[in-house]
Amino acid sequence: MPIAFESLLETAHKLANAASSVTLSHFRTGTNADHKGGSSFDPVTVADRGAEEAMRAIIRRDFPDHGIAGEEFAPVNEGADYVWSLDPIDGTRSYITGLPIWGTLIGVLYQGKPVLGVMDQPFIGERFWSDEQAAWYRGPNGLRRCRTRTCASLGDALLTATTPDMFEGEDATHFDRLAGSVRMRRFGGDCYAYGMLALGQIDIVAEACLKPFDIVALIPIVEKAGGAVKTWDGGEPQAAGRCIAVGDPALLDVALDRLRG
Structure with missing residues (x-):
């Protein structure tokens, strides 16, 4: 029960x-x-x-x-x-x-x-x-x-990731493709970036090499604030790996398309 x-x-x-x-x-x-x-x-x-x-x-x-x-x-x-x-x-x-x-x-x-x-x-x-x-x-x-903000355009979006070092090989190519489409990118957020996304300060957090304990707690916070969290291939994020969080769910598909190329 x-x-x-x-x-x-x-x-x-x-x-x-x-x-x-x-x-x-x-x-x-x-x-x-x-x-x-x-x-x-x-x-x-x-x-x-x-x-x-x-x-x-x-x-x-x-x-x-x-x-x-x-x-x-x-x-x-x-x-x-x-x-x-x-x-x-x-x-x-x-x-x-x-x-x-x-x-x-x-x-x-x-x-x-x-x-x-x-x-x-x-x-x-x-x-x-x-x-x-x-x-x-x-x-x-x-x-x-917490409430995420409206941002349906990649060209208006602010993106963060903990460090560029987490992107290697093809992951780096995919991330650079996404990061090259946004208004601004910043590095160094750790879990704090997801809190800022939930507060409407950031529009996208894209990361790789995550373990489940890096993301499980953050999924309900982002989702209950109005955002969405998925893996880069559109799957459920609790298994971790390569994950993306967006404040505006309308931004998710276009961001995933850019990651996939």
Whole structure:
């Protein structure tokens, strides 16, 4: 039987609060980063691990039969109806360089579909989340509902991606084709860019090489704000990989056509 959404959201906020206690205690303190391995630097810090451990403990207490899929530790009970998707620090490169565009991502999937998302940036005091009807933002100036903006033309659109380094080979060609059609492109957003899209500041976020925990929490926030999220081939985005988010759903097909060439 489905769990009351309010209970899930209450726990999601608890997770964000617990993670922030860990991440803020290490931010801009010269915390060392380990390399997870691979050809390019893939950093992880004690804050990543500590924040995820804190969130997992709360889930085990509140919903012991739920699954957990996080970035830093092995998945648990992935076949459960409810699975929590955790990214304790999305944007660890930003985190270790002192830039406040990282965030904690908390998502819930019900039978494989994202139904709830939280994106928290505790250093600047901003949190984005979705409920059953809408997406919300709370920041220094208070609480307001998130709404994407109207922009049906690529020529008027503002586009962001975390880094050009995520596009290699044909992906770089496809991205450059899309980026060459918009009014302006910017790099360096991490998960924060999706929050700005939900607030109507950005029109497109296009990225590659995403893991599920990079995107699951952001899907309900963007969609409940009025936008759309898909893979580059038009599929459902929770499997991650190459994903695109648009504020105006009318922009989706033309953006996908440009990506495909």
